[in-house]
Amino acid sequence: ELLAAHRIGEATYAQALAQWGEAGLVELLTLAGYFAMVCWVMNVARTPGPLQG
Numbered sequence: 246e247l248l249a250a251h252r253i254g255e256a257t258y259a260q261a262l263a264q265w266g267e268a269g270l271v272e273l274l275t276l277a278g279y280f281a282m283v284c285w286v287m288n289v290a291r292t293p294g295p296l297q298g
Contacts, residue, residue: 247274247277248277248281258270261273
């Protein structure tokens, strides 16, 4: 939901908050954002992925 729509709905947020707590949710969102950013950089730089090399 986050990667597809660039946001999450209230129900998803509430469920994730209940599951992982505020610190865990921030950690999860940071991790997802980091990996998305790495993918964007690799795509722009035309870096082959591990299965393409």
